[in-house]
Amino acid sequence: MINNSRSRATLPIGVFDSGIGGLTVLRALRTHMPNEQFIYLGDTARLPYGSKSPKTIQQYAIQAATFLVNRGIKCLVVACNTASAVALPLLQQQFQSIPVIGVVKPGAAAGCETSITGKIAVIATESTVQGGAYQQAIKQIRNDAYVVARACPLFVALAEEGWTTGPIVEEIAHRYLDDLFATSDPPDTLLLGCTHFPVLRQSLRNVVGESIHLVDSAQTTASALQKLLDSAQLITPSVIVGSTVFMATDGAERFARVAAHFLDQHLSGADVELVEPTFVKQ
Ligand code: DGL
Numbered sequence: 001m002i003n004n005s006r007s008r009a010t011l012p013i014g015v016f017d018s019g020i021g022g023l024t025v026l027r028a029l030r031t032h033m034p035n036e037q038f039i040y041l042g043d044t045a046r047l048p049y050g051s052k053s054p055k056t057i058q059q060y061a062i063q064a065a066t067f068l069v070n071r072g073i074k075c076l077v078v079a080c081n082t083a084s085a086v087a088l089p090l091l092q093q094q095f096q097s098i099p100v101i102g103v104v105k106p107g108a109a110a111g112c113e114t115s116i117t118g119k120i121a122v123i124a125t126e127s128t129v130q131g132g133a134y135q136q137a138i139k140q141i142r143n144d145a146y147v148v149a150r151a152c153p154l155f156v157a158l159a160e161e162g163w164t165t166g167p168i169v170e171e172i173a174h175r176y177l178d179d180l181f182a183t184s185d186p187p188d189t190l191l192l193g194c195t196h197f198p199v200l201r202q203s204l205r206n207v208v209g210e211s212i213h214l215v216d217s218a219q220t221t222a223s224a225l226q227k228l229l230d231s232a233q234l235i236t237p238s239v240i241v242g243s244t245v246f247m248a249t250d251g252a253e254r255f256a257r258v259a260a261h262f263l264d265q266h267l268s269g270a271d272v273e274l275v276e277p278t279f280v281k282q
Pocket of ligand 1: 017018019021022047048049050051079080081082083125128156193194195196
């Protein structure tokens with residue numbers, strides 16, 4: 001039993017996102033757990049998930065998770081907020097042999113911990129906002145919380161384009177956020193409920209002002225995963241040197257180029273393995 005869990009501990013951690021934005025989560029995971037091996041899968045052929053129906057997102061998430069589980073992983077991190085919001089219970093039910101964690105609960109926990117007034121604004125994709133997962137997760141942790149949620153789909157395109165600062169980004173941020181924050185009693189916390197939004201942090205800060213706390217789920221997800229692996233005796237032996245395999249379902253060159261905005265590592269197209277978008281036969 002001990003040997004079995006020792007050998008499982010040396011398996012990689014699977015990280016899945018709809019595309020490139022989940023690299024913000026991977027970055028935090030690698031910082032927290034530098035000895036671990038990671039397999040990162042970005043479903044770039046089918047991005048964005050955030051404007052798709054729950055049924056489609058669930059189908060994509062199951063396919064991606066099946067692919068990673070078949071490669072041999074010790075746990076799965078659903079780095080995509082939209083997939084976490086819409087498909088996490090389904091994934092946990094389907095893959096009971098490994099721990100499966102998402103980013104919504106850790107993000108909600110970070111927001112609740114940071115907010116003093118309990119007024120929290122969540123920005124995310126359309127599907128995440130409509131599904132209400134962040135709103136519910138926050139209320140479960142802090143039932144006195146007042147949550148407002150706003151879909152900001154253009155932020156995903158801006159981040160993908162590498163337009164993270166400047167007047168165009170700030171103008172769009174004003175259009176999305178002014179009515180939430182230009183009130184007499186605004187939220188004190190802005191929760192970035194999408195993988196892509198942390199790279200827009202400076203522009204968001206300029207728009208909402210210095211007094212608002214900006215929170216994302218990357219750090220809290222990394223801490224939550226570390227605790228979970230620890231309690232399951234799945235932390236890799238520290239003699240192992242950490243590494244990451246990058247996989248995408250389309251556009252290896254583009255993945256490598258855009259990754260520079262999200263990751264503290266230079267990648268070339270040759271570093272990204274292309275895999276079939278449909279992964280498994282339906
Ligand atoms: N990864 C998605 C999320 O965190 C954003 C991009 C998409 O819509 O697929 O919600």
